[in-house]
Amino acid sequence: MGIAERRIRQKEEVRAAILDAAWDLITAEGVHSLSIRKIADAIEYSVPVIYDHFENKDAILLEFTRKGFVILRTDLEAAKSQCETAADQLREMAVKYWEFAFNNREYYQLMYGLGMPSCDTVKKVPELQAYSGLVISTIQDAILAGKNPGTNAFLKFHTYWSIMHGLISINMMGNVNSSEEMNRMVLDDAISGFISSLA
Amino acid sequence: MGIAERRIRQKEEVRAAILDAAWDLITAEGVHSLSIRKIADAIEYSVPVIYDHFENKDAILLEFTRKGFVILRTDLEAAKSQCETAADQLREMAVKYWEFAFNNREYYQLMYGLGMPSCDTVKKVPELQAYSGLVISTIQDAILAGKNPGTNAFLKFHTYWSIMHGLISINMMGNVNSSEEMNRMVLDDAISGFISSLA
DNA sequence: CCTTTTTTCCTAACAGCGTTAGCAAAGTTA
DNA sequence: TAACTTTGCTAACGCTGTTAGGAAAAAAGG
Numbered sequence: 001m002g003i004a005e006r007r008i009r010q011k012e013e014v015r016a017a018i019l020d021a022a023w024d025l026i027t028a029e030g031v032h033s034l035s036i037r038k039i040a041d042a043i044e045y046s047v048p049v050i051y052d053h054f055e056n057k058d059a060i061l062l063e064f065t066r067k068g069f070v071i072l073r074t075d076l077e078a079a080k081s082q083c084e085t086a087a088d089q090l091r092e093m094a095v096k097y098w099e100f101a102f103n104n105r106e107y108y109q110l111m112y113g114l115g116m117p118s119c120d121t122v123k124k125v126p127e128l129q130a131y132s133g134l135v136i137s138t139i140q141d142a143i144l145a146g147k148n149p150g151t152n153a154f155l156k157f158h159t160y161w162s163i164m165h166g167l168i169s170i171n172m173m174g175n176v177n178s179s180e181e182m183n184r185m186v187l188d189d190a191i192s193g194f195i196s197s198l199a
Numbered sequence: 200m201g202i203a204e205r206r207i208r209q210k211e212e213v214r215a216a217i218l219d220a221a222w223d224l225i226t227a228e229g230v231h232s233l234s235i236r237k238i239a240d241a242i243e244y245s246v247p248v249i250y251d252h253f254e255n256k257d258a259i260l261l262e263f264t265r266k267g268f269v270i271l272r273t274d275l276e277a278a279k280s281q282c283e284t285a286a287d288q289l290r291e292m293a294v295k296y297w298e299f300a301f302n303n304r305e306y307y308q309l310m311y312g313l314g315m316p317s318c319d320t321v322k323k324v325p326e327l328q329a330y331s332g333l334v335i336s337t338i339q340d341a342i343l344a345g346k347n348p349g350t351n352a353f354l355k356f357h358t359y360w361s362i363m364h365g366l367i368s369i370n371m372m373g374n375v376n377s378s379e380e381m382n383r384m385v386l387d388d389a390i391s392g393f394i395s396s397l398a
Numbered sequence: 399c400c401t402t403t404t405t406t407c408c409t410a411a412c413a414g415c416g417t418t419a420g421c422a423a424a425g426t427t428a
Numbered sequence: 429t430a431a432c433t434t435t436g437c438t439a440a441c442g443c444t445g446t447t448a449g450g451a452a453a454a455a456a457g458g
Contacts, residue, residue, distance in 0.1 A: 244436075
């Protein structure tokens, strides 16, 4: 009775093919020009087949958002493990966050919604919690190592995240013709200010 | 020979009607469901007429982006005039920036591109410079009042702007179920940290 | 092995989108 | 009144996401 299993396996393969094709198209032509028909073409199936695997186009994109948060969390964990003190960990994590954003622009744009979209992102992206949990616990460590152990770690996380995302999205908008070093300085500046506010 | 003048005036009226209708549709149904056909319907003209006044749909949206930066600058100028010291001015401007964003969500979303879009925003939005000039000069004042008058005001502006935009866009994403006071605290926290980094 | 049922998958369409070509009507000028 | 310019329309092109309905293939049951 391996028939059912094989079918599940085959279905899974088509699903994976859809995601692969979609990702290829996104990296090749940008998120905005992705279309269901192009995906169908690429996987050599007809259009409705895609709807057997995903409820709609957004569901496909959501998959990449989730994957993005997994990669981000993995990168940040790696960064964290390279440093001793919580403060240094936060500094290094900021650098890696930045690098993740610019080495994976498509992911980042998807994760942050092509314009702050779906107000219920958090429900659909459980992976977000693993990411935020990691950062919050590190911030908590840094707070406990300072003089005001009563500081609200969640509030501080909110600030940390906002600074990071702000820096990156302002930069990605391309409004600012700033150099590599300039960016690094702004990042250092902002994060240093943040970290000293924890002590 | 007032004929030419009348024609220009009439043309201007249609143009204004297009913008009015577009804005009504945006506030009623959201930016994403705006369409040229709906605008044409609303102004009781056929579709191609719109293309006599705007090169394309983006050009219509761009108009709102520019208007948004004008309003923002006006609000910030008003905030600035209410405070004496540069530090207080920056604090008050931050509050007004926040309020602008949440009282004018549609504008804010347009201004920041529905997903960090067109890399050449700055060229198309000269109004952006009036806004940034205002903030930079205030930051410069704050720097000169502090102990390190050599600090790069442009760099600090970049940081300030990033913090503000980060806080707002993280909030607008709706990822965080934070209260009114919570938001206020995060904002205060972030801006206080920033301002103390200027002294 | 043949029939019945289920699954798979396609064609074709619907309703919408931004954009433009081409033409008729109206307005303006001489 | 005739020639010219401007205005504004219909209709189309080529896209988009999504779905209804049916044909072909596969699996299950007798």
